[in-house]
Amino acid sequence: MRPKRKQRLIFITILFLGFSSAAALGVYALQKNKTYFHTPAEIVAGNVQQDKLFRVGGLVVEGSVNRFSDGVTTEFDLTDTSGTVTLRYKGLLPDLFREGQGIVAQGKLNADGIIIAQEVLAKHDENYMPPEVADALKESGASHPDNIPKKNY
Amino acid sequence: MIPEIGHFALIIALCLALVQTIVPIIGAQTNTSQWIAVAKPAARGQFLFIIISYICLTYSFIKNDFSVLYVANNANTALPLQYKISAVWGAHEGSLLLWVLMLSAWTFAVTIFSRSLPNNMVARVIGVMGFVSVGFLLFTLLTSNPFERIFPVPLEGRDLNPLLQDPGLVIHPPMLYMGYVGFSVAFAFAIAALLDGKLDSAWARWSRPWATFAWVFLTIGIALGSWWAYHELGWGGWWFWDPVENASFMPWLVGTALIHSLAVTEKRSSFKNWTVLLAILAFSLSLLGTFLVRSGVLVSVHAFATDPARGVYILLFLAIVIGGSLLLYALRAPKIKSIGQFDLVSRETALLLNNVLLLVAMFTILVGTLYPLFLDALNAGKISVGPPYFNAVFVPLMLPLVLIIGIGPFLRWKKAGLAETFKKLLKILVIGLVIGTALPFVVAGKTSILVVLGISLGAWSICAALYYLFRNVFRKEAKLSSFQRFKKIPSATYGMVVAHIGIGIFVFGVTFVGAFEQEKEVPMRIGEKVEMAGYEFGFNGVKNVQGPNYSSKQASLNVYKNDKLIATLLPEKRTYLVQESPMTEAGIDTGFLRDVYVALGEQIDNEAWGMRLYYKPFIQWIWLGAALMALGGLLAALDKRYRLKLKREKVAIVSANAKQAAAATS
Numbered sequence: 001m002r003p004k005r006k007q008r009l010i011f012i013t014i015l016f017l018g019f020s021s022a023a024a025l026g027v028y029a030l031q032k033n034k035t036y037f038h039t040p041a042e043i044v045a046g047n048v049q050q051d052k053l054f055r056v057g058g059l060v061v062e063g064s065v066n067r068f069s070d071g072v073t074t075e076f077d078l079t080d081t082s083g084t085v086t087l088r089y090k091g092l093l094p095d096l097f098r099e100g101q102g103i104v105a106q107g108k109l110n111a112d113g114i115i116i117a118q119e120v121l122a123k124h125d126e127n128y129m130p131p132e133v134a135d136a137l138k139e140s141g142a143s144h145p146d147n148i149p150k151k152n153y
Numbered sequence: 154m155i156p157e158i159g160h161f162a163l164i165i166a167l168c169l170a171l172v173q174t175i176v177p178i179i180g181a182q183t184n185t186s187q188w189i190a191v192a193k194p195a196a197r198g199q200f201l202f203i204i205i206s207y208i209c210l211t212y213s214f215i216k217n218d219f220s221v222l223y224v225a226n227n228a229n230t231a232l233p234l235q236y237k238i239s240a241v242w243g244a245h246e247g248s249l250l251l252w253v254l255m256l257s258a259w260t261f262a263v264t265i266f267s268r269s270l271p272n273n274m275v276a277r278v279i280g281v282m283g284f285v286s287v288g289f290l291l292f293t294l295l296t297s298n299p300f301e302r303i304f305p306v307p308l309e310g311r312d313l314n315p316l317l318q319d320p321g322l323v324i325h326p327p328m329l330y331m332g333y334v335g336f337s338v339a340f341a342f343a344i345a346a347l348l349d350g351k352l353d354s355a356w357a358r359w360s361r362p363w364a365t366f367a368w369v370f371l372t373i374g375i376a377l378g379s380w381w382a383y384h385e386l387g388w389g390g391w392w393f394w395d396p397v398e399n400a401s402f403m404p405w406l407v408g409t410a411l412i413h414s415l416a417v418t419e420k421r422s423s424f425k426n427w428t429v430l431l432a433i434l435a436f437s438l439s440l441l442g443t444f445l446v447r448s449g450v451l452v453s454v455h456a457f458a459t460d461p462a463r464g465v466y467i468l469l470f471l472a473i474v475i476g477g478s479l480l481l482y483a484l485r486a487p488k489i490k491s492i493g494q495f496d497l498v499s500r501e502t503a504l505l506l507n508n509v510l511l512l513v514a515m516f517t518i519l520v521g522t523l524y525p526l527f528l529d530a531l532n533a534g535k536i537s538v539g540p541p542y543f544n545a546v547f548v549p550l551m552l553p554l555v556l557i558i559g560i561g562p563f564l565r566w567k568k569a570g571l572a573e574t575f576k577k578l579l580k581i582l583v584i585g586l587v588i589g590t591a592l593p594f595v596v597a598g599k600t601s602i603l604v605v606l607g608i609s610l611g612a613w614s615i616c617a618a619l620y621y622l623f624r625n626v627f628r629k630e631a632k633l634s635s636f637q638r639f640k641k642i643p644s645a646t647y648g649m650v651v652a653h654i655g656i657g658i659f660v661f662g663v664t665f666v667g668a669f670e671q672e673k674e675v676p677m678r679i680g681e682k683v684e685m686a687g688y689e690f691g692f693n694g695v696k697n698v699q700g701p702n703y704s705s706k707q708a709s710l711n712v713y714k715n716d717k718l719i720a721t722l723l724p725e726k727r728t729y730l731v732q733e734s735p736m737t738e739a740g741i742d743t744g745f746l747r748d749v750y751v752a753l754g755e756q757i758d759n760e761a762w763g764m765r766l767y768y769k770p771f772i773q774w775i776w777l778g779a780a781l782m783a784l785g786g787l788l789a790a791l792d793k794r795y796r797l798k799l800k801r802e803k804v805a806i807v808s809a810n811a812k813q814a815a816a817a818t819s
Contacts, residue, residue, distance in 0.1 A: 007494055010502065018509035025546050026517045030524065033542035037535035055537055071676025071757050091674050092754035092763045095735040
């Protein structure tokens, strides 16, 4: 083989091997690690399997926050107005966690239908609504989009 | 009045940018020296007017001019002065102004440091940068004018986002932008060379220091962002694989590939096509980063704007820049010839592997960042791709990369002996493995396969870099004394050594923190003591503290080790008065070998508070490593070789110009 061609062959082989292994790695990891987003209504309807990690978004129901005696576990209800689910979270809640506030949580359903959250996210802006929550509320139809707080004044 | 001057200056800057784009490029294509001569004054004029505009906005902030919408939204009379100045880039409009300021500053630098380059080349480079500037100035003026007024004028401003009121955030965006925008210079050089149709090693030598400088800024910017997140978010993490972090990390990966591939193009006249593509890609990813962050498609703290017009504009601009440069590349590529040839075992192959691994890593991050957006756009369900994905794909790709870092410098260009190199490096490999096996036991008293792997690789990369330096000084065969050889080592070599040591230090930090960090979330009563990782935390109580624009609950904890008081930590929970948003300020005792970190949670009852305690071994090594990488880049970019060669070329160019002139007159 002419050296020029040999060089091109090295080049292409390395590129090909690199990218194909990355593609395989990427697809595998994506399949394993992607988490779907579900609304409380979908969860109530039973569309979510047990022991599968997923995300849920909604508003924290007023008066539902209940702290356990161990001091770090909290239970609260989350609603998109057409369905309500109960979450349990062991750990310190984020600064902006409040009743009536839109939050997103990631976790699994347990046998009693309670979501055991591994992570609770609330964004750093009192007017901010995670888009997933806004969409979930919009989908439920009960809330007019205009009622969703926006960063406007 | 002042805001109008700022606005007007910005419009003048746009006009100058248009001139700077059109005239020099046409001049260079038609070889009209008068038109070429327009490039530098136009670029300098643009820089001047953008500075004026920028000063006007800063002035409005300092003077609390709340009749300017942007100021009213992002400042407050109680905001401390340093944050008023940094509030200029605290949100969307101002950060765009900062972006164009940086761009014109880089262009200005090109006009200063390019005296020795052929005039045609400089004109094209400045023209391309002018084009980018036109794009961003138009964007600013049409969709995001920072000088917009409001009426009625509010009495008080809405204050700066409390998250951004931190020294780390004062310098993080400017550094990051300097990096992002800096890649526009390498991009402009690549496009200029394509327009010229001449891609030679001189071109690579010219763009190399610019690319390296941009990379240094980007490295510092990303590291500062991570440092800020660690201090300010109260979760004790240093990297979250947040889409916005990814947006800055992707250009960094490609930039790293670019500065290595430029080395091959300069030294061996090889990899030319590849280097040009990397230069285009690095800048395109910087633009994509801007698009992702600014268009509001991402759910993130950083996504200020959710204005579809802005998103569409940036997307269009992105399409023009990427599409245009790839089209130009496709037209010119057949003419580009890489001369240098190399064997399978050679430094070229090592650098090629480095490039492929970096690019593949970038690609997997890109997929993980964009895939959820695609699915959402296609209505195929909402998913999120989190850290587990990124860790699963990124770490396996970086392990071979760190291995190659150690080998690469020892391989000869063109053709290297495998056995010979192996013999040289065997002892380093052994030392690395010994350190990797022993050190975790010394540090943590336990270990695992991944830790051994990580620490061995970190140690390997540090030892190999030091050994490379050592061999250069104490080589047996050369005639010079060790001291003379020590003095003769170019700054670029030190740069490589320091940066590679930085990688090793960084890997140490990441591995140790990942494997041995400890965390406890506990309710604590006043007077109670909690033990973790050999440290004892005693809770003294909480008091109210008043800041300039916030009120705060400040806890006090004594940290003991072996019954000796080593630190008193004061974590806070602040409430910023205007935006009423709570903020966590962590209490951190920083050490060379470990950090002890406390974040204050919710009040549980009169006596008890939720508390988050962390023990973070070696975490400072992460930023120390990044700092060394940046220092290495700086040393490499400042190598006097670039300046010396410039001088020599100057002579050659002057004589060439004289010949041309003579030919023209005869």
